[in-house]
Amino acid sequence: MPYEAVIGLEVHVQIKTRSKIFTRVAAGYGQPENTLTDPVVLALPGSLPVMNKAALDAIIKAGLLLGCEIAPVCKWDRKNYFYPDSPKNYQISQYDQPICLGGHVEIELPGPARNVMGEHKRIPLTRIHLEEDVGKLNHFATDSLVDYNRAGTPLMEIVSEPALHTAEEAFAYLTSLRATMIYGGISDCDMEKGQLRCDANISIRPVGAATLGTKVELKNLNSISYVRDGIAHEIKRQLGVLERGGTIVQETRDYDGLTGTSQSLRSKEMAHDYRYFPDPDLMPVQVDEGWKQRLRAECPELPFDKQRRFLEQYQLPYTLTSVLVWDRALADYFEAAVASADTSQAQAVGNWIVNDLLRELGSAKLQLAETKVKPAQLAALVKLVESGTLRTNTAKEVFVEMFASGEAPDAIATRRGLNSAPTDAGELEQWCRDAIAGNPKALAEFNAGKDSAINAFKGPVMKAAKGKADPKLVDATLRRLLATM
Amino acid sequence: MSELVFQTITELSGRLATGEISSAELTRTFIARTKSLDQRVHAFNSFDAGDALAQAVASDERRAAGQSRGPLDGIPVGLKDVIAVTGQPLTASSRMLANFVSPYDATVTARLKQAGAVLWGRLNCDEFAMGSSTENSAFGPAANPWDLARVPGGSSGGSAAAVAAGEAVATLGSDTGGSIRQPAALCGVVGLKPTYGLVSRYGLVAFASSLDQIGPMTRTVEDAAIMLGAIAGHDENDSTSYRSQIPDYRAELKRRPGPWRIGLPREYFGEGLDPEIGAAVEQAVAFYRAQGCEVKPVSLPHTPYCLDTYYIIATAEASSNLARFDGVRYGHRSKDAKDAVDLYFKSRSEGFGPEVKRRIILGTYVLSSGYYDAFYLRAQKVRTLIRRDFLKAYEEVDALLTPTSPVPAFKLGEKSDPLALYLCDIYTIGVNLAGLPAISVPCGFTRAGLPIGLQLIGQPFQEADLLALAHVYERAHDWCRRRPAFAAVASSG
Numbered sequence: 001m002p003y004e005a006v007i008g009l010e011v012h013v014q015i016k017t018r019s020k021i022f023t024r025v026a027a028g029y030g031q032p033e034n035t036l037t038d039p040v041v042l043a044l045p046g047s048l049p050v051m052n053k054a055a056l057d058a059i060i061k062a063g064l065l066l067g068c069e070i071a072p073v074c075k076w077d078r079k080n081y082f083y084p085d086s087p088k089n090y091q092i093s094q095y096d097q098p099i100c101l102g103g104h105v106e107i108e109l110p111g112p113a114r115n116v117m118g119e120h121k122r123i124p125l126t127r128i129h130l131e132e133d134v135g136k137l138n139h140f141a142t143d144s145l146v147d148y149n150r151a152g153t154p155l156m157e158i159v160s161e162p163a164l165h166t167a168e169e170a171f172a173y174l175t176s177l178r179a180t181m182i183y184g185g186i187s188d189c190d191m192e193k194g195q196l197r198c199d200a201n202i203s204i205r206p207v208g209a210a211t212l213g214t215k216v217e218l219k220n221l222n223s224i225s226y227v228r229d230g231i232a233h234e235i236k237r238q239l240g241v242l243e244r245g246g247t248i249v250q251e252t253r254d255y256d257g258l259t260g261t262s263q264s265l266r267s268k269e270m271a272h273d274y275r276y277f278p279d280p281d282l283m284p285v286q287v288d289e290g291w292k293q294r295l296r297a298e299c300p301e302l303p304f305d306k307q308r309r310f311l312e313q314y315q316l317p318y319t320l321t322s323v324l325v326w327d328r329a330l331a332d333y334f335e336a337a338v339a340s341a342d343t344s345q346a347q348a349v350g351n352w353i354v355n356d357l358l359r360e361l362g363s364a365k366l367q368l369a370e371t372k373v374k375p376a377q378l379a380a381l382v383k384l385v386e387s388g389t390l391r392t393n394t395a396k397e398v399f400v401e402m403f404a405s406g407e408a409p410d411a412i413a414t415r416r417g418l419n420s421a422p423t424d425a426g427e428l429e430q431w432c433r434d435a436i437a438g439n440p441k442a443l444a445e446f447n448a449g450k451d452s453a454i455n456a457f458k459g460p461v462m463k464a465a466k467g468k469a470d471p472k473l474v475d476a477t478l479r480r481l482l483a484t485m
Numbered sequence: 486m487s488e489l490v491f492q493t494i495t496e497l498s499g500r501l502a503t504g505e506i507s508s509a510e511l512t513r514t515f516i517a518r519t520k521s522l523d524q525r526v527h528a529f530n531s532f533d534a535g536d537a538l539a540q541a542v543a544s545d546e547r548r549a550a551g552q553s554r555g556p557l558d559g560i561p562v563g564l565k566d567v568i569a570v571t572g573q574p575l576t577a578s579s580r581m582l583a584n585f586v587s588p589y590d591a592t593v594t595a596r597l598k599q600a601g602a603v604l605w606g607r608l609n610c611d612e613f614a615m616g617s618s619t620e621n622s623a624f625g626p627a628a629n630p631w632d633l634a635r636v637p638g639g640s641s642g643g644s645a646a647a648v649a650a651g652e653a654v655a656t657l658g659s660d661t662g663g664s665i666r667q668p669a670a671l672c673g674v675v676g677l678k679p680t681y682g683l684v685s686r687y688g689l690v691a692f693a694s695s696l697d698q699i700g701p702m703t704r705t706v707e708d709a710a711i712m713l714g715a716i717a718g719h720d721e722n723d724s725t726s727y728r729s730q731i732p733d734y735r736a737e738l739k740r741r742p743g744p745w746r747i748g749l750p751r752e753y754f755g756e757g758l759d760p761e762i763g764a765a766v767e768q769a770v771a772f773y774r775a776q777g778c779e780v781k782p783v784s785l786p787h788t789p790y791c792l793d794t795y796y797i798i799a800t801a802e803a804s805s806n807l808a809r810f811d812g813v814r815y816g817h818r819s820k821d822a823k824d825a826v827d828l829y830f831k832s833r834s835e836g837f838g839p840e841v842k843r844r845i846i847l848g849t850y851v852l853s854s855g856y857y858d859a860f861y862l863r864a865q866k867v868r869t870l871i872r873r874d875f876l877k878a879y880e881e882v883d884a885l886l887t888p889t890s891p892v893p894a895f896k897l898g899e900k901s902d903p904l905a906l907y908l909c910d911i912y913t914i915g916v917n918l919a920g921l922p923a924i925s926v927p928c929g930f931t932r933a934g935l936p937i938g939l940q941l942i943g944q945p946f947q948e949a950d951l952l953a954l955a956h957v958y959e960r961a962h963d964w965c966r967r968r969p970a971f972a973a974v975a976s977s978g
Binding site for chain 2: 039042043044045046047048049050051078080082083084087088089090144146273275276277280281282283
C-alpha cells in the first residue's frame with residue numbers, strides 16, 4: 001500500500017530585542033553564566049513581569065510578513081509545569097488567543113536542474129504566539145547546574161498546519177521561514193545559538209486517506225539539515241513499523257543528528273496537564289490599526305517577491321537571483337550598484353557580486369557590511385569593463401586591490417597604467433601579422449578549420465602590446481588578416 | 486515615654502518637627518518596647534535594631550540639615566513579612582523562605598524609604614498570607630494585644646497587633662480576601678485595602694495576583710491617609726498598577742464631606758453575625774443618619790457565591806504563584822533529594838505548612854484539564870457578576886457600610902476547621918473580588934472588651950472620599966484612643 005507522510009512543524013524563533021521579554025535586563029548569548037538575570041528572571045518572591053513592547057512589535061511584524069491575521073486583542077496565559085530550567089515553574093505564553101492566526105510560508109522545491117526554478121507552494125500556518133524562553137541545564141557527573149541567561153528571552157512559536165509531505169518540503173519551509181525572519185530584522189535565526197529551534201510532528205497514512213495517522217513528535221532537530229535528515233529517518237522508521245505489521249505509538253522522540261538515529265523520550269500517557277489560565281500579572285493588549293500600519297510600513301519585500309522582481313526587472317538568470325535574494329543586504333547591495341551603473345549591466349553587476357565580491361569576502365572572513373567596496377565603485381568597475389577601458393583579467397586584479405584598499409577602480413587603473421591603450425590600428429596590425437607569421441603550425445590548423453587555433457596568436461600580440469590591447473579588437477584584427485591569407 | 490508609643494504619625498511628626506524628640510529616641514523606644522513585649526505578642530518575625538537606628542539617625546541628620554521629607558520622615562513603620570526590603574529577611578512566615586534575604590526593595594518599600602520612614606521589623610502573618618488568624622505562621626502565632634489568649638486575626642495579624650500593642654506607629658499589611666481589614670477590626674486599629682491597582686504589588690510575595698493589594702494599618706484614618714499618599718501611584722514594574730493622579734489624601738480629609746448616601750447590603754447583616762457586632766454597627770449607622778446622611782438598604786444578590794468564587798480564583802492563582810518555591814534557586818532545599826523531581830517533592834513537602842498545601846492542591850485541581858471550565862472559568866464569570874452587584878449599588882449610593890468581621894477575636898486554636906476560618910472573611914472577600922477600596926475603622930468593643938470593626942466600602946479609586954467618610958466617624962468617637970490593658974501593664978512593668 002502506498003503511504004504518504006504528513007508533517008507539521010513547530011518552530012521556535014528567538015526575537016532579537018535588547019532587553020528580555022518581561023524585564024529590563026539585557027538579552028544575549030555567550031555571557032558568563034547567570035549574569036543576565038535580575039529578580040524577575042530568577043523569579044524571586046514578589047517580582048512581576050512587564051511586557052517588552054519591542055517583542056510585541058517584532059511578532060506583529062512577523063505576522064504581517066507571513067500574511068497572518070493579527071488578533072485585535074491578545075492575552076497572556078500561564079503554562080504550568082515543573083522543570084529546573086523554568087524559574088517560575090510556569091511559562092508565560094499564549095494559549096487560546098495567539099497574536100497571529102493563519103498566514104503561510106512560501107516555499108520553493110528543488111527544480112529539475114540547478115539553473116531552473118522549482119515548484120512553489122504555500123504552506124499554511126496555524127498560528128504564531130509569543131512566549132518566554134527558558135534557561136539552560138548543564139549536566140555534570142553528579143550535579144546539574146542551571147544557567148538562566150537565556151530565560152526570559154522573547155520567543156515566537158510558529159506552528160504550521162500538517163501540510164508538509166516530505167523532508168525536502170520541511171527543509172524548504174525552514175529555509176524560507178528563516179530568511180523571512182532575518183529579512184524582517186526579527187531574529188538572526190542562528191541555529192547554533194539556539195535562535196531557531198524546530199520540532200516536527202510526523203505521521204504517515206495511506207495515500208488518499210482523509211484522516212491523519214498517529215503522530216510522533218521529533219525533537220532536537222538542531223540544524224536545518226538535521227530537520228531534513230531526522231524527518232526522512234522518521235518517515236522511514238514509521239513505514240518500517242507498518243510494513244512489519246506493527247502500530248505507530250504516539251510519543252515524543254529525540255533525534256540524534258550525529259548518529260542519524262532517534263529514541264523515545266516519553267509516550268502520550270506521560271503527557272503534561274499544563275493547567276493554562278490567563279496570567280493575572282499582565283494586562284491584555286489591544287492591537288489597533290495604527291499600530292499595525294506603522295509596522296506594515298517597516299515590512300521589507302520578501303525573498304521570493306524580490307526574486308520574481310529581479311527576474312523580471314533585471315532579466316537576471318535564475319541561478320544569479322537565487323544567490324542574490326536570500327541575503328537582504330546582498331540584494332540591497334546589488335540594487336544600489338545597478339542604480340549606479342545601468343539596468344543593462346545588471347547581469348554583469350550580479351556576476352561581479354556573486355563571483356568576485358562573495359569570494360573575496362569569504363577568503364577574508366568578512367561580512368558584506370564590512371567591505372570597503374561601495375556599490376557605486378563596483379558599478380564603476382563594471383562600466384570600465386563594459387566600455388572596453390579595462391580588460392576582464394585586468395579588472396579582476398583591480399577588484400582585488402579595491403577590496404583591499406577601498407580605492408576607486410579608475411584611480412587604481414590609472415595609477416597602475418592598466419587602462420587599455422588607445423588603439424593604434426597600424427601598430428596592432430603589424431603585431432598581428434608578426435604573430436601569424438611566427439606560428440605556421442597554428443595557421444595551418446586554423447586554415448584546416450580549427451577555430452580555437454586563433455588563440456595561439458593572441459599571446460604574442462598581447463605581449464607585444466604589453467597587455468594593453470583591447471582583446472576584442474585583437475580578435476577582430478586577427479580574423480580579418482587570417483581571412484585574407 | 487509609654488505615651489509616645491501610642492501616638493499617631495501626625496502627633497509624632499509634630500514632635501519631631503519641633504525637636505522635642507528625635508527619630509533616634511523614638512526608634513529606641515520602639516526597639517526597647519518590642520524587646521520587652523514581643524515575646525508575648527509575637528507580632529514580629531524578626532527585627533534589625535541596628536538597621537532601624539541607622540535609618541533614624543539618617544532621618545535626624547536630614548532634619549538637622551533642613552531636608553526633612555514630610556510627615557513620615559523618622560517615623561518607625563513596620564512591614565508585613567511578605568514585602569521585600571533589600572538586605573532584610575523575607576520569609577512570608579514560611580519555613581520555605583526561613584533563610585531568604587531579599588536582594589531588592591518592593592516598590593512600596595522604596596517609596597517609604599523615599600518618604601523618610603524608618604523601616605522597622607518584619608511582621609508576622611499567616612504563611613504566604615493564607616489565613617485569618619496568623620495561626621498559620623511557621624514561626625508561631627501572633628497574639629491579640631486585647632486578650633493574649635486570642636488571635637489578632639489575619640493574615641496581617643502581626644501588622645495589626647504591632648500597632649495595637651504600641652510596637653510600631655504604623656504598618657503595612659496585604660489584603661487578598663480581608664487580610665488587612667479583618668485583623669484591623671480584631672485588634673481595634675484602622676486598616677485600608679486600596680482599590681486593586683492603586684498600590685504597586687512589585688515586591689509583594691504573591692498569594693493571588695488578581696486580588697492582592699498592599700495597604701496601611703494605623704491608629705487613625707488620618708495616618709492611613711498619610712501612609713496611602715506615600716505608597717500609592719503608578720509603578721512601571723507592575724503592569725496591573727493604574728495610572729491615576731494621586732490626591733493629597735490627608736488634605737482631602739478636611740474638605741466638607743458631601744451629602745453621603747450610604748447603602749447597607751442586606752446580605753451582610755444576616756445569619757452568623759455576632760449580635761454585639763450587629764449592635765455596634767447599628768450605632769454607627771445611627772451616627773451617619775444623625776449627620777444627615779441618607780442610609781438605605783441595598784442588595785448585592787451574588788454575595789452567597791463570594792466565598793466559593795474566592796476560594797477557586799485565589800487558590801488557582803496561588804497554586805501557580807507558589808510553584809517557584811522549588812528549592813532550586815533559593816529557599817528551603819531538602820537535603821536528601823535523589824533527583825530533580827525528588828527535590829521538588831521533598832523541598833515543598835518540608836517547606837510548606839498544611840494550609841498552604843491545602844490551597845495549592847485545591848488550586849491545582851480547579852485548573853486541571855476537564856475541570857477548568859466548570860471551576861475557574863465559571864468562577865471568573867461569577868466574579869464579574871459580583872463586581873456588577875457593587876457597581877449597580879453605586880448607582881444609588883456613594884458608599885456601603887457593613888461589619889468588617891462577623892465575629893470578634895476568637896481564641897487561639899478555637900477554629901481548627903479550615904471552613905470555619907474561611908467564614909471569617911465573608912464580609913471582606915466580595916470587596917477583593919470586585920477590586921474595590923474598603924476601610925475598617927474601630928466602632929466599639931464587646932462586653933468582653935474585644936474591639937469591633939466597621940467596614941466602609943468605596944468606589945474604585947475614590948479613596949479620598951472613603952477616607953473622608955471614615956474620618957467623620959472617627960472624629961466623633963474615641964475608640965482609637967483606647968489601649969489594651971496588657972499594653973498599659975506591660976509598659977508600666
